[in-house]
Amino acid sequence: MPESRVARPRRFLVCEPRFFAVRYAINPWMRPEQPVDVSLARRQWLSLVDAYRRHGHTVETVEPLPGLPDMVFAANAAVVVDGRVFGSRFHAPERRPESVPYVAWFKAHGFDVQHPESVCEGEGDLVPAGRWILAGTGFRTTPEAHREAQEFFGVPVIGLTLVDPYFYHLDTALFVLDEENVAYYPEAFSPGSREVLERLYPDAVLATREDARAFGLNSVSDGRHVFISPGATELADRLADRGYVPVPVDLSEFRKAGGGIKCCTQEIRS
Ligand code: ARG
Numbered sequence: 001m002p003e004s005r006v007a008r009p010r011r012f013l014v015c016e017p018r019f020f021a022v023r024y025a026i027n028p029w030m031r032p033e034q035p036v037d038v039s040l041a042r043r044q045w046l047s048l049v050d051a052y053r054r055h056g057h058t059v060e061t062v063e064p065l066p067g068l069p070d071m072v073f074a075a076n077a078a079v080v081v082d083g084r085v086f087g088s089r090f091h092a093p094e095r096r097p098e099s100v101p102y103v104a105w106f107k108a109h110g111f112d113v114q115h116p117e118s119v120c121e122g123e124g125d126l127v128p129a130g131r132w133i134l135a136g137t138g139f140r141t142t143p144e145a146h147r148e149a150q151e152f153f154g155v156p157v158i159g160l161t162l163v164d165p166y167f168y169h170l171d172t173a174l175f176v177l178d179e180e181n182v183a184y185y186p187e188a189f190s191p192g193s194r195e196v197l198e199r200l201y202p203d204a205v206l207a208t209r210e211d212a213r214a215f216g217l218n219s220v221s222d223g224r225h226v227f228i229s230p231g232a233t234e235l236a237d238r239l240a241d242r243g244y245v246p247v248p249v250d251l252s253e254f255r256k257a258g259g260g261i262k263c264c265t266q267e268i269r270s
Contacts, residue, residue: 002243005178007224011058013105013266014049014074017041021069022256026092027139027168029258041253045072048227048249048261055225055247060268062105068098073259074266075123075171077102078113081133081153083270087113088122091140114152120145123266124169130179131156136170138162138190160197161190171218171262177205177244178223183235185212205242211235215251218260220267227261 020041022030052059064071077098078087085106090096103113118141120126125141126149127134133153135146138161150157160170164187167173173188174197183205186194197204207216216232226239230248239246251260 002241005224005243005245007055007222009056009058010052010222011060011268011270012052013060013062013077013268014045014264015062015064015072017045017072017254018064019066019069020072020254020257023069024092024094026094027258028165029255031256034256036256037253041072044249044251044253045264048251048264051227051247051249052265055222057222060109062101065097065101068095068101070095070257070259071098071101072254073124073257073263074102075263076121076169077266078106078122079126079128079133079149080111080266080268080270081128081155083111084153085111085113086120086122086126086149086152087115089116089118089120089145091119091121116145116148118142118144118148120149121169124171124263126157127170127174127176128155128267128269129176129182133157134170134174134176134182135159136162136173139165139168141170158196158200160193162188162193163190164188167212167217168258169263172215172258172260173212173217175217175219175221175262177221177226177239181205183207183217183219183239185209185217188212188217205235205238207232207235207238215255215260218262220262220265229260 214231
């Protein structure tokens with residue numbers, strides 16, 4: 001009998017994909033010549049918001065701006081722990097202006113924002129995991145930003161090196177299941193980082209390459225329900241065996257930009 005898991009209600013910040021498009025290529029999934037179906041993207045995105053609300057989570061929105069096609073990926077705007085907001089400094093010049101509306105949202109909602117000095121892409125790479133923060137580097141967020149985040153939060157930041165350009169953000173290769181455990185795709189990490197993950201999480205749920213390619217590691221867990229790409233079938237089975245409840249949400253249109261469920265979701269932890 002698998003353990004019975006307990007959900008904790010979350011507060012999420014999302015951004016409607018009104019101006020979503022693929023206009024430049026900053027990761028291997030992006031092909032600017034490939035058209036995007038904005039109305040399909042919008043329906044898929046609404047189904048995610050609906051799934052969160054049906055499971056008791058609070059969803060707030062930031063107004064999208066024209067000319068910022070990746071603004072839908074709210075996870076990259078900041079990382080919030082204990083009500084402290086560590087903002088972003090985007091790697092790609094095309095995405096840098098996104099910081100402005102997100103910072104404005106945080107300020108309007110009573111948060112101060114700490115601005116990183118080095119490249120840092122929010123929860124895309126800085127993943128709060130209970131007693132520590134797991135932090136990806138290799139493609140976007142720098143080790144200097146990991147140090148800045150540790151200094152700012154006063155929480156241990158554990159650096160992990162990503163090695164596969166298809167899994168360029170930590171949240172494309174790993175997600176947090178609950179305070180104690182994570183799921184990840186080992187091949188996305190350097191040998192040393194893989195060993196770190198094995199030491200920290202001997203009982204982790206491991207994903208196959210197919211699960212990872214289907215954006216299965218770009219999932220959001222509330223401790224019980226795992227909002228997950230329907231293509232990650234093997235991973236969903238493994239999660240169910242451990243007592244989690246997979247909730248499939250199809251965000252296939254966002255894959256054209258290299259994004260999925262978690263990319264579209266910023267968690268406000270207070
Ligand atoms: N096109 C975006 C980029 O490459 C996708 C961001 C996905 N976000 C994430 N949290 N992984 O920056």
